[in-house]
Amino acid sequence: MTSHRTARISEEIKRELALMIQEEIKDPRVKGLLSITHADVTNDLRYAKVFVSVLSEEDRASVLQGLEKAQGYLRSELAKRLRLRYTPELLFKLDDSIAYGSKINKIISGFKNGAEEG
Numbered sequence: 001m002t003s004h005r006t007a008r009i010s011e012e013i014k015r016e017l018a019l020m021i022q023e024e025i026k027d028p029r030v031k032g033l034l035s036i037t038h039a040d041v042t043n044d045l046r047y048a049k050v051f052v053s054v055l056s057e058e059d060r061a062s063v064l065q066g067l068e069k070a071q072g073y074l075r076s077e078l079a080k081r082l083r084l085r086y087t088p089e090l091l092f093k094l095d096d097s098i099a100y101g102s103k104i105n106k107i108i109s110g111f112k113n114g115a116e117e118g
Contacts, residue, residue, distance in 0.1 A: 003043070006041050006042075006043060006045070009041050009045065009082070009084070010038075010039045010040060010041045010048070011039070012082060013039045013041065013048055013050070013078065013082070013088070014036050014038065014039040014050070016077075016078055016081050016082065017036050017039070017050060017074060017078070017090075018035070018036045020074055020077055020078075021034065021036070021067070021074075024077070025066070025067075025070055025074075027066040027069065027070055028066075029062040029063060029065055029066030029069075030063055030066040030067060030070070031059060031063070032054060032055060032056045032059045032063065033054070033055035033056070034052060034053070034054050034055075034063060035052070035053050036050060036051070036052060036053075037051045037052070037053045037095045037097065037098070038050075038051040038095065039051070041088055042088070044086075045084060045085075045086050045088055046086060046088060046089065047088050047089050047091060048088035048089070048090055048091065049091045049093055050090055050091065050092050050093070051093050051094075051095035052064070052067065052092055052093070052094060052095060053094075053095045053096075053097070053098050053099075054094070060094055064092055064094060067092045068092055071090050071092070074090060075087055075088075075089065075090055078090075
């Protein structure tokens with residue numbers, strides 16, 4: 001069960017990382033339409049899983065490599081901005097939920113179109 005504090009910290013990490021990635025990361029691998037969809041912080045605030053959604057299928061691996069390379073910088077900047085006793089170690093994961101939702105939506109619309117024709 002997550003506490004209100006960890007939920008607030010998760011949202012704060014998500015917001016700050018989105019700003020930093022958009023404005024401060026100059027790595028050419030981190031490109032394209034990229035969004036932070038969710039951040040999960042452990043109860044002891046030592047680790048944060050950050051879920052990243054990348055629109056382009058080809059760029060996913062390179063974006064993840066670029067973010068992992070910038071992990072130290074992002075963590076140190078989070079420490080300055082959030083003022084926590086322990087700044088969580090960032091673990092970046094790809095989030096395929098948007099692509100999955102789009103696929104399901106296409107399947108449903110296909111069924112609707114088939115029902116209208118038949």
